[in-house]
Each structure stands twice: as C-alpha cells, then as structure tokens.
Amino acid sequence: MVPGFNQVGDAFSKKESQMNIYVSNIPYQTTEDELRDAFAGFGNVSSARIIKDKLTGKSRGFGFVEMANDEEAKAALEGMNGAELTGRKINAREARPREEGPGGGAGAGGGFRRDTRPSTPATNRGTY
Numbered sequence: 001m002v003p004g005f006n007q008v009g010d011a012f013s014k015k016e017s018q019m020n021i022y023v024s025n026i027p028y029q030t031t032e033d034e035l036r037d038a039f040a041g042f043g044n045v046s047s048a049r050i051i052k053d054k055l056t057g058k059s060r061g062f063g064f065v066e067m068a069n070d071e072e073a074k075a076a077l078e079g080m081n082g083a084e085l086t087g088r089k090i091n092a093r094e095a096r097p098r099e100e101g102p103g104g105g106a107g108a109g110g111g112f113r114r115d116t117r118p119s120t121p122a123t124n125r126g127t128y
C-alpha cells in the first residue's frame with residue numbers, strides 16, 4: 001500500500017456535487033451576467049451560459065446555469081422556475097445529460113436530390 005494514496009482518493013470523493021440547470025424562455029436581450037445574478041441569490045454559481053445561434057450570434061432563448069452545491073441548486077430550481085427575468089417568465093429544471101448521437105445534425109435531408117428514375121434513351125424523353 002502506498003502511503004497517502006487513500007488520502008488523495010478521499011479528496012476526490014469529497015468533491016461537492018454540481019448541478020447543471022436548464023433555463024428556457026430567456027428573453028433575447030438578457031445577458032449571461034444578468035442570468036448569473038438572478039441565480040446567485042440562491043448560492044454560488046459556477047457558470048452561466050446563454051446559447052447563441054452560430055450564424056447570427058443572437059440568443060436562442062435558452063441556457064444553462066451550473067451551481068457548485070446541490071442544495072443551493074435545488075433551492076434555485078424552486079425559486080426560479082416560473083420567476084420573471086427582464087420581463088418574462090422563465091422555466092428552470094435540472095438539465096439532462098447530453099446524449100451522444102451521430103453528431104452534427106446537418107446530414108440527412110434537403111439539398112441536391114439525384115434522379116433515381118431509370119435512364120432512358122434520348123428518343124424516349126418525356127415518356128414515363
């Protein structure tokens with residue numbers, strides 16, 4: 001047994017659990033600082049992110065708040081779900097883990113479509 005090894009393992013096991021909160025119906029003009037401040041009244045906010053459109057850079061109306069302490073996060077969920085933020089009622093719930101899928105979302109659909117009809121000699125064009 002290596003001396004001190006269990007102490008290192010114990011340090012990791014005592015790490016406070018963090019909760020990620022999904023916030024929807026956020027007004028488009030709301031900043032990340034305003035979102036952080038709204039949740040900071042319930043405890044320590046590790047991060048606040050508003051998701052933006054890749055092309056325009058404008059808010060998509062939802063985001064995530066990560067809180068360092070589970071108990072504070074649960075209090076924030078109760079206090080902020082249905083609360084008003086810059087003139088609009090927001091929704092807050094515990095975020096589900098992100099599902100790993102095939103990715104991108106830009107595949108399968110739209111765009112160029114190859115003609116799948118059997119080719120016909122030039123003399124038969126238009127007679128399907």
